[in-house]
Amino acid sequence: MSTPYLCPNCKTNRSRFNIIEQHAKSVKLNPQTGEILEELDQLALGPLHVPYRGPNYKIQCGICGLIEEELSFIKHAQLHQ
Incomplete structure (x- = not known):
């Protein structure tokens, strides 16, 4: 989680995010x-x-509320540096 993010939806947010941990219970x-x-x-x-x-x-x-996998935010940031 030490890589830059960029929201693929609003395309402006690079700093405000919520990290959601998932714990599966069978x-x-x-x-x-x-x-x-x-x-x-x-x-x-x-x-x-x-x-x-x-x-x-x-x-x-944290701006538009989009929830995606972390890789989507990382890849979007890499494409728009």
């Missing part, structure tokens, strides 16, 4: 009520449960 739900029946360990998910493979961070522009 659960098993009751199909009728939606109640959490069990929290699943990441090492013992089983063959029918795909582990979370998304980004650890998302970035939100």
Whole structure:
């Protein structure tokens, strides 16, 4: 996170951002009520449960509110130096 950002939407913001940390929690739900029946360990998910493979961070522009992956903001800053 020590690289410059530029918002790909408003194209002016280079300094005000929210860094959103994502923590995935694997659960098993009751199909009728939606109640959490069990929290699943990441090492013992089983063959029918795909582990979370998304980004650890998302970035939100502090000016226009756009939320994207960090790479979008980094690449936009590199293209418009």
